[in-house]
Amino acid sequence: MNWPIVYVCLPLLVGIIGLLWRQPSLARRSFALSMASLLTVLALYHAITLALDSERLVLNLGDWKAPVGITSVLDPLAAIMLFLSGFSALAALLYGMFELSARSEHPLRQPLFFFLLTGINLSFVTGDLFNLFVAFEIMLISSYALLTLESNDWDVKQAFPYLAINLVGSTLFLLACGIAYALYGSLNFAHMASQADSLAADPRLLLFSTLLLLVFSIKAGLFPLYYWLPNSYPILPTPLAAFFAGMLTKVGVYVLFRMVTTVLPHDYSGLHLTLAWVAGATMIFGVIGAVSRNFIRGILSFHILSQIGYMVLAIGLFTPLSLAACVLYIIHHILVKATLFLIGGTVTCLNGTDHLERTGGLWKAAPVLGLCFLFQALSLAGIPPLSGFWGKYLIFVEGIDLQQYILIAAALVAGILTLYSMLKIWLGAFWNPTPAQPLRLEDPRWNLSPPSSSA
Numbered sequence: 001m002n003w004p005i006v007y008v009c010l011p012l013l014v015g016i017i018g019l020l021w022r023q024p025s026l027a028r029r030s031f032a033l034s035m036a037s038l039l040t041v042l043a044l045y046h047a048i049t050l051a052l053d054s055e056r057l058v059l060n061l062g063d064w065k066a067p068v069g070i071t072s073v074l075d076p077l078a079a080i081m082l083f084l085s086g087f088s089a090l091a092a093l094l095y096g097m098f099e100l101s102a103r104s105e106h107p108l109r110q111p112l113f114f115f116l117l118t119g120i121n122l123s124f125v126t127g128d129l130f131n132l133f134v135a136f137e138i139m140l141i142s143s144y145a146l147l148t149l150e151s152n153d154w155d156v157k158q159a160f161p162y163l164a165i166n167l168v169g170s171t172l173f174l175l176a177c178g179i180a181y182a183l184y185g186s187l188n189f190a191h192m193a194s195q196a197d198s199l200a201a202d203p204r205l206l207l208f209s210t211l212l213l214l215v216f217s218i219k220a221g222l223f224p225l226y227y228w229l230p231n232s233y234p235i236l237p238t239p240l241a242a243f244f245a246g247m248l249t250k251v252g253v254y255v256l257f258r259m260v261t262t263v264l265p266h267d268y269s270g271l272h273l274t275l276a277w278v279a280g281a282t283m284i285f286g287v288i289g290a291v292s293r294n295f296i297r298g299i300l301s302f303h304i305l306s307q308i309g310y311m312v313l314a315i316g317l318f319t320p321l322s323l324a325a326c327v328l329y330i331i332h333h334i335l336v337k338a339t340l341f342l343i344g345g346t347v348t349c350l351n352g353t354d355h356l357e358r359t360g361g362l363w364k365a366a367p368v369l370g371l372c373f374l375f376q377a378l379s380l381a382g383i384p385p386l387s388g389f390w391g392k393y394l395i396f397v398e399g400i401d402l403q404q405y406i407l408i409a410a411a412l413v414a415g416i417l418t419l420y421s422m423l424k425i426w427l428g429a430f431w432n433p434t435p436a437q438p439l440r441l442e443d444p445r446w447n448l449s450p451p452s453s454s455a
Helices: 003-020 026-053 076-099 109-125 129-149 153-184 189-195 203-220 229-235 238-263 269-292 296-317 320-351 367-381 387-401 405-431
Strands: 057-060 071-074
Touching: 003 026, 003 057, 003 071, 003 109, 026 076, 026 109, 071 076, 071 109, 071 189, 076 109, 076 238, 076 320, 109 129, 109 238, 129 153, 129 238, 153 189, 153 203, 153 229, 189 238, 203 238, 203 269, 229 238, 229 296, 238 269, 238 296, 238 320, 269 296, 269 405, 296 320, 296 387, 296 405, 320 367, 320 387, 320 405, 367 387, 367 405, 387 405
Parallel strands: none
Antiparallel strands: 057 071
16 A cells, blocks of 8 residues: 555545535535544554554655655654644644534635645655655645635734745745755655765755755744744634644654754754754744733744744754654644644633633633643643653753753743743633623634734
8 A cells, every 4th residue: 555645645635525515514524524533543553553663664656766756755753743733633623613613614724724734744755855845835825825714904914924934935945956956966865865975065065954944944933034923823713723833833843853864964063053053042032922922822822933942952952862852842742732722712712802811710610621721831831740841851951961051041941931921821811810701601703813902
């Protein structure tokens, strides 16, 4: 069975069927849920079996061998990422069923969502640089459409920076592909990796590496190229925002991880150090942005940036233990961040707003929801023994071992401020007294735009 391509073709087929099956209905939603469940179960199966057997599945499309043909690869790490994308998609679709009735759902939301999932999955299984570019373009076109699909006039303006900076990133990516082909004579990752060390002194390789660093810094949301993210994610409906927050930036981190550990020479210590310091700046500026916001989605959106900093710092330290910490942190963050956005959407539903000055009383009204948010918030901050602690602990150990004391201090400060800002949400939404307006427990639909004064 050609499993690697199944993870691309199946969501693509679901998206096409969604375009033809135009009228939203319970049957259409059930079909989408069943397909997302199938993707999740298949990915979990492959993640377990490939890890146990230390194997990977390689598919040469059309039986054209590398480096000429198009190669798809499914290894344990790719399978884990496919499982996380499928699980996140399943959670978003389930939440969407409770957010809106079938008749109220925009007919294009579901097909565009599965086209986005197609691009994400192709990013995980592709074995060559040009098809990675194609995957990113599929993701970006779908995300542009989803950002503006259900937006009002105020929301649309927040999508412009997202569009502009990613168009620049796509242009740089295409230039990088051209340089890579001139340098390697191929865009196949395995073929490029086999020549990396012999070309380490070639200045074109340094230019290629720099372009890749810029491109994936944009995709991951690294300082100072992250300005498009904090105002664009909050304009999305809750299930879409949760999926975007959990998966999209992690695709950038995943690809950066792959490039640095396989395609680029391992002795590029200058590149690794640059990544580490950019990560440190991302952590600090991201968490400062979170502290400055006073509505839930704004705080959580800035925390995407600060947490990306930890992952990229782990890549920049470039030791076996720090790279393992990066993978652990990616898994933790996808699950925790998506969950926090979904809980934040529920708070918005109950209070009619997510502005912390006008929320409260949920600890008595919904204590289980409060506990769920508290545990995820503490995990995001890295409180032991929750999942966020272990990745940070390994990063701190390796950073101290490498005498990167300033970066570790920045990570500690970011962790403390993360705890402060997450407790601000918990106190404002759950612990504070009930606001003057009654809780809107009966509303199936709620306003998703933050107050303009908080943007």
